Amino acid sequence: MSLPRARFDQFRLAMMLLTRLPVGRISGAVPAMDKARWAFPLVGLVIGGIGWGVFAAAVTFGLSSVIAAILALLATALATGGMHFDGLADFADGWGGGSDRARTLEIMRDSRIGSYGVLALILFSALLAAGISEVASATAFLLAGVGSRLAMLLALVFMPPARADGLGRMAAGKGEASLIAGTLVCAVLVILAGTTGAFALIGAGLAMIVIGHSATRRIGGQTGDVLGAIQLASETAIWIFLATSAH
Template sequence: MSALRALRRRRRELQVAVMLLTRLPAGRLSGDAPALREARWAFPLVGALVGLIGWAVFAGALAAGGSGLLAALLCLTITVLVTGALHFDGLADFADGIGGGRDRAHTLEIMRDSRIGSYGVMALILASGLWTAALADLEGTAGPLLFVVIGALSRGVMSALQESLPPARADGMGHLAAGRSRAGRGALLVAVLLSVLVAGLAGLAVVAVCAGVALALGAIARRRLGGVTGDVLGAAQLISEVAAWVVLAVLLPG
């Protein structure tokens, strides 16, 4: 019975992760929902699912005779729809705050403002443009494994930042998901190992890119904010995903 209860608990945590990171139907949760920290282990799994959906649209568009550019734009579109533009919103708020904030309090205030500024607009344009251009260049190379690996590891960056930094606020997503998670660390390690095993040097390159983004954004968040917020996590996910596609477009033949 204890194993069955544990399995049910994990299923509920997976539901929470799907509800948080996507707009996909995940059913209803009866009783008290698991804490976000407890659901962190499922972030890479949900990212792999989002990546697989993106690949299906990308490959379908190519199979139907569409160009690499059109397929990449459709992949970006379905990713935005499936995730509810969650990470794009985080990137815009993060860019506005870091770009325009005078100090910690002012930066956090800007990031909480729902309006978008010039830094946020440019960040979204650059992220969307780089993603589309890189994926279009990989028209003949980007198979399902790369989509799954990048989707999983870019969500793993969020988990890594939550493991290593405190929340910057006493409320919000960063606070709700605060705390260390043994299951989260284990899932991230499994995602890294599997990525290298199934995708070889390309998987290793994605691991290196995601680690670099985590270190860089973690340092910025610590210095400017004192920790992480939901916007920091969203920005980290999207930046690592875009950066991974750009690096692969440079390294791999199209």
Template sequence: MSAPARRLAELRVAAMLLTRLPVGRLAGHVPTLAAARWAYPLVGAGVGVVMWAVCAGAAELGLPPGISALLAVAAGVLATGGLHEDGLADLADGFGGGRDRARKLEIMRDSRIGSYGVLALAIVLGLKVQAMAGVAGSAPPLGPFVALAAGSRFAMLAVLEALPPARADGLGHAAGETGGWRPWAGLAVALAVMLPLGGAALGLLAALALAAVAVAVLAKRQIGGQTGDVLGAVQQVSDGAGWLAALLLLGGG
């Protein structure tokens, strides 16, 4: 298989992992999750385009910014199957309700959602919708949607690089290979989609980084590393922080 064909296959694996968007079936050699990790930001950029299209379409119909933003967030949830939101809820339940590391990991693997998870989702999604509405206004700009969706997926990749797997199995372990060119390729994609935002890109990067570091430090202290739920929480929290930064830096549309 040629190098371009391998990269395309890796991109499709990343899309299969992070979204519910149809990308067809892979025949022959199937790349590992670790090999596909460079493409997380690229997949995120696609999700950002979907969210922007829904927000812009709703605004064009004359819907208020708050409703347009809520529909955009709903479109993102549908596009990803709520994967990252589920991770945030599981992390909140585990860290909030577990007495020790083993119990926290056990709770995080439970498919049921508890009060900590509900509260975490309500706060993060509520903040995101409100901030997005303030940025989008009546003419939603494409740039922040793509930049933050890609940047928050790079935050996941960065935490994969920085933290060891907390389990001997699961998504965090399967995708947890470190080093090589792949993290740099992911960073290049994230930076490329942020460049059109000009000076505001630095503020958004700072917000994304601070939020990702906060979740990573918490995960290291609570369970000793990363899991798929930790990565989902990183995406949600950094995305929310990015939208708050965008509201402060970019204002209304």
């Protein structure tokens, strides 16, 4: 298989893993998850583009920026199947109800959402909608989409898996080269966004570090739920930093 074809199949696998968008079937051997993870940040370009398209259309039809932001958030959640929201909820429940590693992992695996998870979903959704309504632009949506998934990829590269199964195990492993594509795209977006974009990425990094450090101490590494929490917390941090820098 040629390198361009292999890269395209890896990108399609990344789309299948992180979204519910149709990308066709992969003919032949399916790439390994750890080979496709380089494309995770690029998936953010697609999701960010969807968010911006819905927001711009809503504003064009005369809706307020707040309503447009909520609709954009809904569109991106539907496009991803809400998987990062689910990860955040499970992470919050595990941290709120788990007293040790085993109990925390048990709660996080439970598909039911508890009070901590509900509270986290409400708070983060409100922060996202507020931030989007303040500073929405095509560049901001793309930066939030790519930057938050680059934070998730960083966790995959530098954090050990806490379970013997799941996405966190199958896509984990050393390999800094997988960060190149996402880093380059973020660099371009920061140039377009200016200083505020750089501060926003710092905010995403801080969110990743806080959650990653907490997960390493509590359960020994990352899981799919931890990755989902990192993505959504990083995205929220980006919007908050962009909104703060705009004032």
